[in-house]
Amino acid sequence: MSRAAPDALLDGLNAAQREAVLHHEGPLLVLAGAGSGKTRVLTRRIARLIRTHGVRPEHILAVTFTNKAAGEMRERIAALLEREPAGMWAGTFHSIGARLLRRAAPLVGRTPSYTIYDEDDAGAAIRRLMERLDVNPKQFALRAVRGAISDAKNALVTPDAYAALARDPFAQAVARVYAEYEPTLRRANAADFDDLLVLPVRVLEQHPHELERLRRRFRYLLVDE
Template sequence: MTSSVSFLDRLNNQQREAVLTDTRSVLVVAGPGTGKTHTLTTRLAYLLNRQDITPDSLLALTFTTRAAREMRERLRQLVGEAAQQVFIGTFHSLCVHLLRAEGHYLGLSPTFQVCDRHDQVTILQSVLRRLARRDSRAEAQRILHQFSRVRNLSVEVELELERAGLRDIYEAYRERLRKRGLLDFDELLLLGVYVLERQPALRQRWAGQFRFLSVDEYQDVNPVQLRLIRGLWEAGSHLWAVGDGDQAIYSFRGTQPQQFLNFENDFPGGLVRFLEKSYRFPPHIAIAASQV
């Protein structure tokens, strides 16, 4: 393994200070190209280099499987094969992992499969047909979009869907998925959160396992994902996140910029750090880009 000194030396002062900040919750806020992901990956390498920390106690969450792959590759370049032992994945892949192990608390078979968007549409169309409703693909897509909004934004999912006149459709849809041993993406997250929130001992165990939680693209964390992070944090995990205030490409999934600003409330005692030097563009272009 490379010595921690050498990879820390390659960081600028603000990046290095962020890596070495060991408070229980840290949010690094910076613009694009300031090395947020690079700093996060170096933080993982730094933790791996510490004698008291094992690779399987690190959990790094990303929003896409591609981002997870890239982060693993960057980490491999810093620490070699130890990178293989770190859980680097999406929020959904964490929930798959969690629910395969613990879903029995919810009566869920460990062999459940994840339903992709195409199957979701087909299944919802057949439910709509059964309920004698309009069953075009477009209509199914529209309703799924609403399900997704409510499930990612709201605490009172059933109540909200009732208000929107969608509760019967939603229940029939879920029943159909359950019969086929399927979970859709939103339900994966909801059930993951649910099992952590309802089972304190289990939460304690998972937080004991994943002692160091990292999140890239924190600005895109939606309320359900925030509950997942908070569940582990409240049970003892450390949180170290990086985020870009200017990007909210996942806003259709329910990201509220407010949450980004609320970091210190969500994680009392948390510290916010900033990175100011951009590596992607010359400074004048970076300024212009931030104004569009």
């Protein structure tokens, strides 16, 4: 009886890593310390999905912690497959969010060519709003106001909800600025860094057809975080 050809994608892996790479359908959580080979497991698993199971690269979404890591992941997978995984999405949460938002921009009051505000741009917009609304920066520091708005966004707290909860003078000042900040961004056809996470969530919550489209597109979601 002939022996099965060895799977080169399993070379150099320990038993736990092999188990993770061989996992095909359903959720899987890999917990390990830094430098223990988690990224290697993920890249081998993606390569095996494509090579062994015939998964089309465009059905794979891989999320990493930096853009550099995403580039290295693609390079590793291409080396393992000896070809580019054309159509596969790989990037950080923010870069994936930005990409999703390009398509769905009209659903949140933007165009696909919207501008991404960096920290300086966002800070300048908030500073102008504070001046217009007579919010004293000596009493309420710009950094603190910007941070409070960012925290609210990341907790998916809308300007109206934030205003309803504002009790102390600082929160009330933030609420006034936050209420104007969102329409300011829309008018400028812009999104700040937090919006790259928040706006795609809003699109998926409020527009089921977009959620279903992504579910059909991405059959395998792998996160290296």
